[in-house]
Amino acid sequence: MLKKIKSTILAIAAVFSLNAGATDSLKVAADTVAAPIALTDSLAAPIDSTVCFLDTFKIKTVVLADRLTTNLDSIVLRPSMLFLPLIFEHYEDFPDTIAPEPKSPLYVFNAGDQWLTDAAGYSHTVRRLRFKTMLWNPEVNRYNLDMLPEPPKQYELVADPSDRTLTLEKKTLSDKVELSTDAGEAPVKVRNWLHTFNGSIHFSQAYLSENWYQGGNNNLNVLGHFIWDVNLNQNKYKNLLFNNTVQYKIGLQSAPQDSLRGYSISEDLLQVNSKFGYKAFKHWYYSTTLLFKTQLLNNYSPNTNNLRASFLTPGELNIGLGMTYNAKSKNGYANFDLSLSPLSYNLKICRENTRIDPTSMGIDAGKTTKNKFGSSLEARFQWKITPQISWNTRLYAFTDYDKVQGDWEHTFNFSINKYLSTQFYAHLRFDNGAAKNDSWKYWQFKEILSFGLTYRFSMQ
Numbered sequence: 222m223l224k225k226i227k228s229t230i231l232a233i234a235a236v237f238s239l240n241a242g243a244t245d246s247l248k249v250a251a252d253t254v255a256a257p258i259a260l261t262d263s264l265a266a267p268i269d270s271t272v273c274f275l276d277t278f279k280i281k282t283v284v285l286a287d288r289l290t291t292n293l294d295s296i297v298l299r300p301s302m303l304f305l306p307l308i309f310e311h312y313e314d315f316p317d318t319i320a321p322e323p324k325s326p327l328y329v330f331n332a333g334d335q336w337l338t339d340a341a342g343y344s345h346t347v348r349r350l351r352f353k354t355m356l357w358n359p360e361v362n363r364y365n366l367d368m369l370p371e372p373p374k375q376y377e378l379v380a381d382p383s384d385r386t387l388t389l390e391k392k393t394l395s396d397k398v399e400l401s402t403d404a405g406e407a408p409v410k411v412r413n414w415l416h417t418f419n420g421s422i423h424f425s426q427a428y429l430s431e432n433w434y435q436g437g438n439n440n441l442n443v444l445g446h447f448i449w450d451v452n453l454n455q456n457k458y459k460n461l462l463f464n465n466t467v468q469y470k471i472g473l474q475s476a477p478q479d480s481l482r483g484y485s486i487s488e489d490l491l492q493v494n495s496k497f498g499y500k501a502f503k504h505w506y507y508s509t510t511l512l513f514k515t516q517l518l519n520n521y522s523p524n525t526n527n528l529r530a531s532f533l534t535p536g537e538l539n540i541g542l543g544m545t546y547n548a549k550s551k552n553g554y555a556n557f558d559l560s561l562s563p564l565s566y567n568l569k570i571c572r573e574n575t576r577i578d579p580t581s582m583g584i585d586a587g588k589t590t591k592n593k594f595g596s597s598l599e600a601r602f603q604w605k606i607t608p609q610i611s612w613n614t615r616l617y618a619f620t621d622y623d624k625v626q627g628d629w630e631h632t633f634n635f636s637i638n639k640y641l642s643t644q645f646y647a648h649l650r651f652d653n654g655a656a657k658n659d660s661w662k663y664w665q666f667k668e669i670l671s672f673g674l675t676y677r678f679s680m681q
Contacts, residue, residue, distance in 0.1 A: 423673030462498035536570035
């Protein structure tokens with residue numbers, strides 16, 4: 222087979238070299254060769270002494286000894302339209318012979334467009350060969366432009382954000398390009414601040430008949446969580462980082478056993494986070510961070526007026542100076558943020574120190590505040606695992622090199638549809654500056670599983 226291919230190459234090369242003189246390149250084909258073969262000028266490209274890989278076998282370098290084809294000495298694979306199916310489009314007037322190339326002028330301005338000239342000449346040769354083949358051998362011409370079969374139908378998925386559905390619709394094929402001629406169109410406005418609001422109200426309910434064999438009480442639990450993010454647009458201010466978050470959590474549950482109020486507060490937290498940074502290098506920023514959190518409503522022990530928590534009881538303020546690492550994945554599904562503050566100031570507040578023991582909040586007896594200087598760390602990771610499942614985690618720690626306070630929060634969101642979701646929240650806390658518990662020691666833990674309504678608004 223290899224000898225047959227070599228003989229075919231030599232024969233076609235000799236014919237074309239006699240008709241066209243010193244031609245730079247020549248196209249030939251073999252019976253079992255899937256890709257066309259080109260013979261390339263050795264002066265334009267170095268001789269490759271290796272082998273050229275075709276679809277089914279290898280061909281070693283071929284050296285032509287004929288005096289008329291001494292400049293054709295290597296085989297190179299090139300894609301070609303020469304072997305596509307023949308389709309008669311319209312009549313063209315091609316000369317019967319290949320005209321010799323015109324003599325080059327003495328002085329030529331080289332604009333680097335030789336590749337375009339070569340490509341145009343090659344395209345012309347291919348079109349001529351295909352057209353002459355259709356004229357001289359009409360039996361091989363199976364297609365006519367006006368008699369082609371109907372192309373296969375194409376479909377596309379169309380998304381409807383209003384009800385979050387996907388519809389399979391027929392795609393309209395058109396070769397027309399719509400160009401806008403409205404010169405007075407207003408430019409696109411780039412926002413300085415990007416807002417994102419998330420709000421959810423989750424609930425659980427249980428009803429038991431008065432003769433239920435296991436006993437128990439009817440109850441209704443409601444948990445509200447509202448988050449407002451205001452971030453500086455980093456696409457416009459690439460060297461600045463300014464993120465602000467305000468969130469509020471409120472949890473209420475019915476308490477039939479409490480004869481004074483009939484309800485109790487399981488969650489009450491107002492928290493403000495702010496971070497400002499100036500880019501140092503790559504994903505690192507010189508930064509300052511601020512954290513403030515407090516309770517808003519009064520919370521009492523069941524069937525008593527003993528206060529357990531109220532506004533600024535407890536309250537906490539933390540200000541840190543250091544560096545922040547901020548990075549996002551290319552697809553936008555993951556975001557990691559790490560703030561290291563070697564210099565940090567922490568203030569704890571117990572406004573109602575006469576009605577609540579301040580030592581339970583890490584404050585000295587008889588005092589309303591306690592100041593500490595030390596170091597703090599805050600790490601946040603957000604990951605959209607699937608379009609319906611997301612995971613947010615936050616790790617915060619502060620130490621004055623004597624006592625340590627830390628919080629590790631996890632929030633898993635499971636979206637059922639645009640308005641319904643299930644949320645699992647777990648919060649692990651350590652504070653060896655507070656009073657020690659007999660069972661949990663210095664550890665504290667909270668877990669909430671809820672189902673309910675969700676609303677999200679984003680300006681990004």
